[in-house]
Structures are given as structure tokens and as C-alpha cells.
Amino acid sequence: MDKWLITLKRYGESSISQHSRQNNPLPRDHYQGFLVMKQLVALTYLIHRVVESIGDNVEEVKEGDVVIPVFLSDCQECVDCKSDKSNCCTQFPFTTAPGMPRDGTSRFRSLNGEVIYDFLCVSSFSEYTVVDISNLVKVSHEIPPDKACLLSCGISTGVGAAWKVAGVHKGSTVVIFGLGTIGLAVVEGAKIFGASKIIGVDLNPEKFEIGKKLGLTDFINPKDCVERPVNEVIKEMTNGGADYCFECIGLASLMNEAFSSSRPGWGKTIVLGVEMHGAPLSISALELLMGRSITGTLFGGIKAKSDIPVLAKRYLDKELHLDEFITHEVDFKDINKAFDLLIQGKSLRCIIWMEK
Numbered sequence: 402m403d404k405w406l407i408t409l410k411r412y413g414e415s416s417i418s419q420h421s422r423q424n425n426p427l428p429r430d431h432y433q434g435f436l437v438m439k440q441l442v443a444l445t446y447l448i449h450r451v452v453e454s455i456g457d458n459v460e461e462v463k464e465g466d467v468v469i470p471v472f473l474s475d476c477q478e479c480v481d482c483k484s485d486k487s488n489c490c491t492q493f494p495f496t497t498a499p500g501m502p503r504d505g506t507s508r509f510r511s512l513n514g515e516v517i518y519d520f521l522c523v524s525s526f527s528e529y530t531v532v533d534i535s536n537l538v539k540v541s542h543e544i545p546p547d548k549a550c551l552l553s554c555g556i557s558t559g560v561g562a563a564w565k566v567a568g569v570h571k572g573s574t575v576v577i578f579g580l581g582t583i584g585l586a587v588v589e590g591a592k593i594f595g596a597s598k599i600i601g602v603d604l605n606p607e608k609f610e611i612g613k614k615l616g617l618t619d620f621i622n623p624k625d626c627v628e629r630p631v632n633e634v635i636k637e638m639t640n641g642g643a644d645y646c647f648e649c650i651g652l653a654s655l656m657n658e659a660f661s662s663s664r665p666g667w668g669k670t671i672v673l674g675v676e677m678h679g680a681p682l683s684i685s686a687l688e689l690l691m692g693r694s695i696t697g698t699l700f701g702g703i704k705a706k707s708d709i710p711v712l713a714k715r716y717l718d719k720e721l722h723l724d725e726f727i728t729h730e731v732d733f734k735d736i737n738k739a740f741d742l743l744i745q746g747k748s749l750r751c752i753i754w755m756e757k
């Protein structure tokens with residue numbers, strides 16, 4: 402067994418997200434059947450597993466521990482991992498390139514002996530997988546596997562953005578552009594940290610009903626804003642501009658709209674969406690001079706090893722809602738149904754059970 406690696410066996414389940422589908426360079430067909438023309442990649446995203454065996458240098462976990470693999474490394478040794486200002490490890494930087502983080506190699510082989518590369522360091526649509534200790538978080542046995550796996554990406558990202566990046570405070574006003582899973586998780590984070598007005602902006606009015614269960618207080622459908630732009634509607638609703646604005650779609654024009662919706666003086670805009678067309682962001686220098694600020698975040702500023710256990714405890718203490726995000730469940734043999742639901746935009750999170 403390699404010194405820094407851990408073998409995990411099946412136990413819980415995985416889930417897939419639109420984010421991983423949109424932002425991975427592999428074409429869509431590769432996701433449908435796992436087949437890649439040049440390289441085979443074992444997919445996965447949100448995961449919950451049990452430790453089966455450990456490498457010589459691993460002291461952090463032991464056999465039988467319940468763990469969540471995460472895509473963003475947390476080596477706890479580099480300057481970024483030691484700083485409370487960053488969650489982007491520089492010893493093992495985030496990459497979508499396939500392979501293990503330390504050497505780019507793989508631990509998977511097909512029946513024909515072909516190399517199957519790891520995806521985002523945490524491939525686990527498989528009975529067993531091997532993960533670097535830098536991409537693993539130990540969690541309580543008490544949290545159910547179908548809830549625990551949700552903490553390995555999207556929901557932690559949304560809640561973390563409100564908690565760690567924005568620093569949402571009691572009585573504040575918050576606007577979320579885009580109410581997919583990450584946007585709805587921002588709603589939940591804003592509610593937990595005391596925001597008094599939480600406004601969702603989405604083209605789908607059904608998202609208001611889903612969002613209300615998590616703390617959404619107001620809803621704007623841009624289709625209804627025919628006489629004036631959304632930012633003017635928000636300024637009126639928030640008496641001059643929102644304290645915190647979150648862009649959760651990945652459109653430069655929407656990032657601009659969010660920035661313009663924030664309050665002069667202290668309004669803060671947080672970008673979570675990856676610009677889907679690669680367009681540059683251009684903002685008004687005058688609006689910037691008025692005291693607004695804008696920043697982006699990967700994984701919601703979450704430092705995996707220290708922050709995910711906090712979120713897991715909040716779930717067990719009934720402060721954090723996870724159940725509401727699970728809209729579908731399938732057995733592993735029906736995994737392509739999960740991809741279909743994702744592509745059709747019908748699911749928030751679809752749990753894929755390895756075994757029940």
C-alpha cells in the first residue's frame with residue numbers, strides 16, 4: 402500500500418452534480434458511460450465511504466472510520482492550508498487533470514488491464530477506491546451516509562460561502578442569483594447566520610417554494626422585471642442595496658447584476674459560479690470606488706478537514722438541513738438515470754446507492 406493512501410470500501414453512496422458536469426473538460430458522452438477516448442476516468446463526486454486499509458504514513462484515520470473524500474486537497478502543511486485566509490492547497494493545487502494528486506498515476510485498471518484515471522482525486526463509482534489522505538475527512542458514524550455525502554461539495558460550498566467568505570451577520574440582507582443546489586445552500590447558510598431578508602432570483606418560480614423551506618423570504622423572477630432592471634428592484638427592497646450578493650450560475654452579466662445590487666459603502670458580492678462561456682468580468686470602476694467589493698470562492702472557503710465536521714455536527718444538532726436537497730434516489734445499476742435527471746435539470750441531488 403502506498404504510504405499516503407487509503408483504500409475505501411463501498412458502504413454509502415455517491416451523488417453527482419451539475420457543477421462537475423459543466424466544468425469538467427470531458428465531453429458529455431464520457432459521463433454517460435464512463436468511456437473516454439484517450440483516457441479512462443472513473444467518475445464520482447459526492448461520496449461517503451468506510452476505510453478498508455491505510456498506508457504506512459497515515460495516522461489520521463484507521464480501518465473502519467467513516468470518511469468523506471473531497472475534491473479540494475487539505476494537506477495541512479502548506480502555507481495556504483495553514484492560513485485561515487485560504488482553502489486552496491498549494492502543495493496539491495486543484496486540477497481537473499486526471500490522476501492521483503502526488504504523482505498523476507492511477508490505482509484503477511479495467512478488465513483488459515487498461516489504466517483508468519482518477520477524477521478530481523476522489524473517484525468512487527466503484528466498489529473500492531484509493532484516496533490520498535489530503536482528500537479525506539473523517540466524520541461521525543452518526544450521520545447517515547446519504548446525508549453525509551452531500552457535504553463533500555455543493556452544500557458545503559453554498560453554506561461555506563455565506564459563513565466563511567461573506568460572513569453573513571444577524572439582521573443582514575442577502576440576495577442569491579440562481580437557486581440550484583449551491584444557491585439554495587447559500588439560502589440555508591444565510592438563514593443559519595441570521596440574515597433577516599433573503600431574496601432569491603431565478604427564472605423558475607417553483608424554486609421559491611423549495612427555497613422557502615430553507616429560509617428564503619422573497620423571490621424575484623427576472624421575467625417579471627420588464628420596466629426596470631433587477632438591481633433596481635433589489636435596491637428598493639433592501640433600502641439601497643443588499644449587504645451580500647451571491648452569483649451561483651456562472652454568467653458574467655449576472656455577476657455584474659449582483660455587484661450592482663449590492664449596497665454602496667459595504668456591499669459584498671461573492672461569485673460561486675464558474676463563467677460558463679469563459680467571458681471576462683467587467684465591472685464599473687465608479688461602483689467599486691463607492692465601497693462595494695467583489696470576490697470569488699472555490700468550495701465556499703471550506704477547509705475540508707476542520708469545517709466539514711462542523712457542518713456534520715450542525716446537521717446532527719438539527720441546525721443544518723440536508724434532507725430537502727435529496728430529490729431522487731437510484732441503485733447503482735441505474736446510475737445513468739441519475740445522469741439523465743441531472744442533464745434534464747429535474748434533480749437537486751440524486752443519491753446513488755452502492756448498496757442499501
Ligand SMILES: [Zn+2]
Pocket residue numbers: 474475476477478479480481482489490491492493
Ligand atoms: Zn496544502
